Amino acid sequence: MVNRRAVVTGASSGIGEATVRALRTRGWDVVGVARRADRLAALAAETGAQVISCDLTDADAVSELVSEIAATGPVHALVQVAGGARGTDRVEDASVDDWQWMYDANVLASQRLVAGLLPLLRKAAAVDGHADTVFVTSTAAQVAYAGGGGYNAAKAAQAMLVHALRLELNGEPIRVAEIAPGMVHTEEFTLNRLGGDAIAAEAVYSGVEAPLQASDVADVIAYALEAPGHVNLDLITMRPVAQSANHLLARGPLRVRAGE
Numbered sequence: 001m002v003n004r005r006a007v008v009t010g011a012s013s014g015i016g017e018a019t020v021r022a023l024r025t026r027g028w029d030v031v032g033v034a035r036r037a038d039r040l041a042a043l044a045a046e047t048g049a050q051v052i053s054c055d056l057t058d059a060d061a062v063s064e065l066v067s068e069i070a071a072t073g074p075v076h077a078l079v080q081v082a083g084g085a086r087g088t089d090r091v092e093d094a095s096v097d098d099w100q101w102m103y104d105a106n107v108l109a110s111q112r113l114v115a116g117l118l119p120l121l122r123k124a125a126a127v128d129g130h131a132d133t134v135f136v137t138s139t140a141a142q143v144a145y146a147g148g149g150g151y152n153a154a155k156a157a158q159a160m161l162v163h164a165l166r167l168e169l170n171g172e173p174i175r176v177a178e179i180a181p182g183m184v185h186t187e188e189f190t191l192n193r194l195g196g197d198a199i200a201a202e203a204v205y206s207g208v209e210a211p212l213q214a215s216d217v218a219d220v221i222a223y224a225l226e227a228p229g230h231v232n233l234d235l236i237t238m239r240p241v242a243q244s245a246n247h248l249l250a251r252g253p254l255r256v257r258a259g260e
Contacts, residue, residue: 022219133177134224181239
């Protein structure tokens, strides 16, 4: 029996790194993909994952990535975590460069990887009964908020890509799952969004009891991949208990209301 093999993007930090660790713990072969070769090398040394450095916004680099993956083994799952946000400006004040990067990183990168790896997923499904694609979008794809226009737009576009892909693959044994997290406290997401302002980034999570961690999302991804092959988890929206909606966040200890 050949172990199932997953390609996980965004593997150098946050949810992507946690997903590599979670799948390796469960016995998967994993190819971790990200830009930063030094962090990937450390992850490979710790987990035994194969790693490949690649800028997913570069079409030629993605073509080389697909060729390298194809030459080294089958692909049973694509887990698209890479992406991110830049800026919190109002629409009228936004940086077009930031918006372009968000669209490239969240949407076009996803399309390139699907186009490149779908033939390998089909081969794996023909042998093993099914294959998987999992996309980490965001609750930002579902509800807009002031200062989030660029990220809202990019993640909503990525979510529509996922929905269309599921329809297009109807009749094939290839599952298409979307995981949409709310507040996740990772080392880099908000820091990068706020231009490296560590104080402002940490203030986002201040007083929030138990925001989601990257490992929480990774566990859900692993479950989606390991559910029975006939079960597709179309959309999982996950938030910390302290966040009832994008705009409704409790700061301070969670506590039961006193009875009247």
